[in-house]
Amino acid sequence: MVDTIVIPLLKIAILLNAVLVAVSYLVLLERKVIAFVQSRLGPMRVGPHGVLQPIADAVKLMTKEDITPARADRWVFTAAPIMVMVPALIVFAVIPFGPEVELFGRSVPLYITDINIGLLYIVSVASLGVYGIILGGWASNSKYPLLSSLRASAQLISYEVAVTMTLVSLVLMAGTLSMVGIVESQRDAGLWFVFAQPVAFAIFFIGGLAETNRAPFDMPEAEQELTGGFHTEYSGMRFALFFLAEYANMIVISSVATTLFLGGWLRPFPGVEGLAFLDLIPAWIWFVLKTFVFLYVFLWIRATLPRYRYDQLMRLGWKVLIPIAIGNVIVTGVAKVLL
Amino acid sequence: MAEAFVFYGLAALILGFAVLVISTRNTVHSVLYLVVNFLLVAMLYVMLGAEFLAAIQVLVYAGGIVVLYLFVVMLVNLKRPPETHQDPRRQTRLGLALAGAVLAELVAIIVYSSTGESVPAAAPAEAGMVEGNVEQIGMLLYTNYLIPFEVASVLLLVAMIGAIVLAKREL
Amino acid sequence: MLEITTTHYLVLSAALFMIGVIGVMVRRNIIIIFMSIELMLNAVNVNLVAFSQQWQHVVGQVFAVFVIAVAAAEAAVGLGIILAFYRNKETVNIDEMNVMRW
Numbered sequence: 234m235v236d237t238i239v240i241p242l243l244k245i246a247i248l249l250n251a252v253l254v255a256v257s258y259l260v261l262l263e264r265k266v267i268a269f270v271q272s273r274l275g276p277m278r279v280g281p282h283g284v285l286q287p288i289a290d291a292v293k294l295m296t297k298e299d300i301t302p303a304r305a306d307r308w309v310f311t312a313a314p315i316m317v318m319v320p321a322l323i324v325f326a327v328i329p330f331g332p333e334v335e336l337f338g339r340s341v342p343l344y345i346t347d348i349n350i351g352l353l354y355i356v357s358v359a360s361l362g363v364y365g366i367i368l369g370g371w372a373s374n375s376k377y378p379l380l381s382s383l384r385a386s387a388q389l390i391s392y393e394v395a396v397t398m399t400l401v402s403l404v405l406m407a408g409t410l411s412m413v414g415i416v417e418s419q420r421d422a423g424l425w426f427v428f429a430q431p432v433a434f435a436i437f438f439i440g441g442l443a444e445t446n447r448a449p450f451d452m453p454e455a456e457q458e459l460t461g462g463f464h465t466e467y468s469g470m471r472f473a474l475f476f477l478a479e480y481a482n483m484i485v486i487s488s489v490a491t492t493l494f495l496g497g498w499l500r501p502f503p504g505v506e507g508l509a510f511l512d513l514i515p516a517w518i519w520f521v522l523k524t525f526v527f528l529y530v531f532l533w534i535r536a537t538l539p540r541y542r543y544d545q546l547m548r549l550g551w552k553v554l555i556p557i558a559i560g561n562v563i564v565t566g567v568a569k570v571l572l
Numbered sequence: 573m574a575e576a577f578v579f580y581g582l583a584a585l586i587l588g589f590a591v592l593v594i595s596t597r598n599t600v601h602s603v604l605y606l607v608v609n610f611l612l613v614a615m616l617y618v619m620l621g622a623e624f625l626a627a628i629q630v631l632v633y634a635g636g637i638v639v640l641y642l643f644v645v646m647l648v649n650l651k652r653p654p655e656t657h658q659d660p661r662r663q664t665r666l667g668l669a670l671a672g673a674v675l676a677e678l679v680a681i682i683v684y685s686s687t688g689e690s691v692p693a694a695a696p697a698e699a700g701m702v703e704g705n706v707e708q709i710g711m712l713l714y715t716n717y718l719i720p721f722e723v724a725s726v727l728l729l730v731a732m733i734g735a736i737v738l739a740k741r742e743l
Numbered sequence: 744m745l746e747i748t749t750t751h752y753l754v755l756s757a758a759l760f761m762i763g764v765i766g767v768m769v770r771r772n773i774i775i776i777f778m779s780i781e782l783m784l785n786a787v788n789v790n791l792v793a794f795s796q797q798w799q800h801v802v803g804q805v806f807a808v809f810v811i812a813v814a815a816a817e818a819a820v821g822l823g824i825i826l827a828f829y830r831n832k833e834t835v836n837i838d839e840m841n842v843m844r845w
Contacts, residue, residue, distance in 0.1 A: 361634060712801060720809060
């Protein structure tokens with residue numbers, strides 16, 4: 234009873250809250266990092282160094298007037314932000330934050346579930362996020378949101394192909410689709426897969442930037458061409474859902490990349506005995522640290538690189554990344570057979 | 573007991589959303605109901621112990637094919653809905669009645685034939701070589717069904733080229 | 744009634760298939776007709792998976808994978824045809840798609 238119902242529910246509650254808090258603080262972190270890059274201070278008024286800014290933002294967004302455009306498709310308009318947010322959250326069900334640990338005399342695994350199709354589950358759930366974007370733009374019954382939602386979904390689908398191809402070469406290395414199994418195979422191999430699959434890692438990271446619509450691929454939100462993007466007509470909490478979903482997706486991509494390429498909860502160089510003292514730090518802290526590094530790189534890139542043009546973006550996706558990814562799968566397969 | 577509840581709930585939802593798919597006037601809403609329908613069928617696959625197929629269903633159907641439909645619906649931005657000028661000779665009611673009759677007949681055949689003692693046509697489980705749903709499917713796909721697998725991949729390639737040729741204005 | 748057998752799944756699949764057939768017969772919008780065909784393919788897949796569970800053998804699921812691959816190919820080519828047709832005649836009503844060439 235306790236093991237099958239209470240503990241999983243508790244884990245889900247804790248994880249959901251942790252993710253939502255992380256998302257709101259990621260917004261603050263982004264503003265601070267970009268301010269740092271541009272020699273500014275960023276938000277400083279609410280709390281010391283602006284640490285309470287997310288709370289002020291939440292209060293502002295919740296008390297704002299919630300406008301539905303007159304000719305909008307009311308139901309779809311309301312459902313679209315939810316359809317973006319839900320896939321971003323339920324992906325966390327299979328992400329392992331750590332191995333089994335002893336808590337109050339019980340052995341509790343630090344993941345909600347470990348299914349044998351974990352990686353497929355992540356890919357398929359993530360592919361549902363595109364609906365919210367298309368329908369949000371369509372239901373607004375407005376020109377620019379529709380254009381940008383078509384752009385966004387075309388971009389998402391194109392880069393999804395390349396990212397899924399890199400995952401195939403990764404699965405060839407690991408020999409399993411279970412997320413826990415992938416981390417364990419990195420432990421057994423004694424090295425993170427980023428060193429075995431550098432090409433796949435690069436493509437995954439670029440594709441991840443494009444799938445979360447982040448700079449330099451933030452085409453759907455190009456202010457100069459499309460006013461605000463697919464959520465131009467949204468306001469209040471419904472806008473906030475779109476906004477938070479983008480950041481939640483960044484955390485998803487970062488934690489998936491950590492699990493697949495940076496060894497998840499493993500310490501650096503798991504094969505080297507001399508570094509065993511690093512195991513004194515709990516496994517989940519390693520996981521959070523690595524995820525944080527990814528998130529920082531996301532923000533750093535946004536502050537540094539200019540935006541791609543739309544046709545260049547599509548050319549990069551279809552004519553460069555996908556062929557390289559397919560080539561990588563073939564090379565990995567041949568190497569796997571020969572070695 | 574619980575299985576029965578889940579099954580009847582899922583079955584009612586699947587059929588309800590299928591009816592909505594074909595009865596809604598707004599094409600975009602119709603596509604949405606189709607997505608929900610596919611997700612529910614994926615749940616049915618999980619109930620039947622076919623996790624791999626459930627994931628493929630969500631990935632390919634809900635995440636790929638239906639997005640394509642949505643794109644086409646938005647590109648085919650209709651000035652006049654196609655159903656405004658109905659063919660007066662079309663006998664919708666008769667069609668519905670006939671479909672109902674065929675369905676009743678099918679159900680009768682299924683129920684009648686399943687009450688009798690049935691014998692497995694082939695020896696059931698020989699796939700004891702590997703554990704797990706995904707591994708078993710992979711094993712069969714790359715051994716016994718290798719040629720169909722390759723033919724399917726060629727089919728997909730042809731379809732891809734065909735779609736580009738058809739949809740592109742000038743090559 | 745409370746024990747779910749393969750028969751239950753077959754009846755569900757037959758009903759789903761019939762809804763697809765009705766969609767093809769009744770609706771005039773070719774996109775809806777395509778979606779009805781997808782419903783029918785899904786009904787077939789439910790059948791295959793139910794049998795696969797009955798015999799405890801995954802060959803049914805393998806065939807369902809092939810059905811999904813064929814459905815993907817069909818959707819791509821079919822929607823391409825719809826787009827090409829729409830560019831020429833500005834309609835998606837199949838009653839107006841009555842010439843082989845023009």
